[in-house]
Amino acid sequence: MKKVHYAWVNVLVCVLVLFACGTVCQTYGVFLQPIAAELGVGMGQVSGVITVLNCVVALSGPLAAKIVDRYGMKKILPLALLGVAAALAMLSTVRTLPIVYLLYAVCGCGLYYGMYFLCPYIVNRWFRTRVAETIALIITAMAVGGTVGNLVLGDLIARQGWRAAYRLEAIFLCAVAAVVFLLLRDDPEGKGCKPYAAGSGDASRVQTNFKGGQGVTARSVFRRPEFYMLVFYVAGMQFCVGLQSQIPNLALSIGLPAVVGASAASLNSLGGIPAKALLSFFNVKIGVTRSVMLYNAIGIVGLLGVLLCPNRTGIHLFALLFGFAIGSTTVQLPLMSNRLFGASKAYGEIHARIVLLSGLLATPSSLLAGLVYDSTGQYTLMLVSLIVIFAAAALLAAGAWRIAERSEETAP
Numbered sequence: 001m002k003k004v005h006y007a008w009v010n011v012l013v014c015v016l017v018l019f020a021c022g023t024v025c026q027t028y029g030v031f032l033q034p035i036a037a038e039l040g041v042g043m044g045q046v047s048g049v050i051t052v053l054n055c056v057v058a059l060s061g062p063l064a065a066k067i068v069d070r071y072g073m074k075k076i077l078p079l080a081l082l083g084v085a086a087a088l089a090m091l092s093t094v095r096t097l098p099i100v101y102l103l104y105a106v107c108g109c110g111l112y113y114g115m116y117f118l119c120p121y122i123v124n125r126w127f128r129t130r131v132a133e134t135i136a137l138i139i140t141a142m143a144v145g146g147t148v149g150n151l152v153l154g155d156l157i158a159r160q161g162w163r164a165a166y167r168l169e170a171i172f173l174c175a176v177a178a179v180v181f182l183l184l185r186d187d188p189e190g191k192g193c194k195p196y197a198a199g200s201g202d203a204s205r206v207q208t209n210f211k212g213g214q215g216v217t218a219r220s221v222f223r224r225p226e227f228y229m230l231v232f233y234v235a236g237m238q239f240c241v242g243l244q245s246q247i248p249n250l251a252l253s254i255g256l257p258a259v260v261g262a263s264a265a266s267l268n269s270l271g272g273i274p275a276k277a278l279l280s281f282f283n284v285k286i287g288v289t290r291s292v293m294l295y296n297a298i299g300i301v302g303l304l305g306v307l308l309c310p311n312r313t314g315i316h317l318f319a320l321l322f323g324f325a326i327g328s329t330t331v332q333l334p335l336m337s338n339r340l341f342g343a344s345k346a347y348g349e350i351h352a353r354i355v356l357l358s359g360l361l362a363t364p365s366s367l368l369a370g371l372v373y374d375s376t377g378q379y380t381l382m383l384v385s386l387i388v389i390f391a392a393a394a395l396l397a398a399g400a401w402r403i404a405e406r407s408e409e410t411a412p
Helices: 006-025 028-039 043-071 073-091 097-126 131-160 162-183 201-207 225-253 258-285 288-308 312-326 329-341 347-362 364-376 380-410
Strands: none
Touching: 006 073, 006 097, 006 131, 006 162, 028 043, 028 097, 028 131, 028 162, 028 225, 028 258, 043 073, 043 097, 043 225, 043 347, 043 364, 073 097, 073 162, 097 131, 131 162, 131 258, 131 329, 225 258, 225 312, 225 329, 225 347, 225 364, 225 380, 258 288, 258 312, 258 329, 288 312, 288 329, 288 380, 329 347, 329 380, 364 380
16 A cells, blocks of 8 residues: 655645634634624724734734744744634633734734745645645635634524633644644655655656746845735735625624624635635636636625625625635735746745735725724725725736746746
8 A cells, every 4th residue: 555645644734724724814703793792892993903913914924934944833833823722712801902902913923824834834845746736725724714613603602602712712723733743744854755746757847837036036026016016916805805804794784693694704714615726727727817807706796796785695695706706815826926936046035025015005904894884884885995906906916927927938
């Protein structure tokens, strides 16, 4: 019987970690309204915690890269997950909003390692072929975690309250940290093996795919228009992601019960599963540019659905299609940044800057959505704005990809 390459054990660990991250970062929405009601604050105020979390996640990138380079993911990731677990446990005891902000900031510091750093770190070290498929598989787990998390936590909140839900999340994160510590390996050398498919014909083909960014440094990248196109594309898509946390309250705002809001939030995460699974197929069959436009057009259809049909069917359709559209971003970002700057010796630093700048630009989205609701009692203005952002983001991505194609045509 052929022995399973240890690279696939690492993939399973990554899948578990991304699943756990999904149960935390894609379930904010089911917590916001109960917290706002118990603490006596508005949706705008409590939505600000998501802005804080996203801001901290974005700012964590450069420091996280240096820490992992020095100590390794096997040592750092379990500590990061335990830090998030501790913050979640303390969230179950809070009585004031500023402490909620502080603890979500702690969550942001720890979640960065799992959400953004783990997948490229492990795949780049352990795989020489099937890179795109492996990245898509791992990142899909976060959408699955969000789907399951919204269902389980939404039901638990309805029965036992939001504090019990935070405690359950904390226990789960502790278990995941233990698995990471026991099974994750940073390098193939540590297991006495070579990367998966090292030396194969596929490996050489994959390694020569990307010529963009030759000669680009961490400083000169700021003079490249494609850098800003990619930053604003990702920022636009992440800005749209900010509405995810408002989906349960969006249901309440149009007169639907809380259980419908929880199911819509779950459908939103569910939409991201086929989105990621089908993305590689669409990228190959119709090209990345058309693929981005297709996904964003589907998001626009979802937004129009809830605007024109503000009922149970409309919000479920919106949640599913919206989740499908924004589910592409986490896969397209590493693919596009690699295509544009993969040949640069400073690629890691450039990618971290894309994540940092786009994250900072997108951080106000959830806060703005909450403030719009507090001032108008509805989300119409925010929904219309996202239609414009989806369209603009697609054009920016198309422009950046065209520059990448021209760069490869002229590369030696």
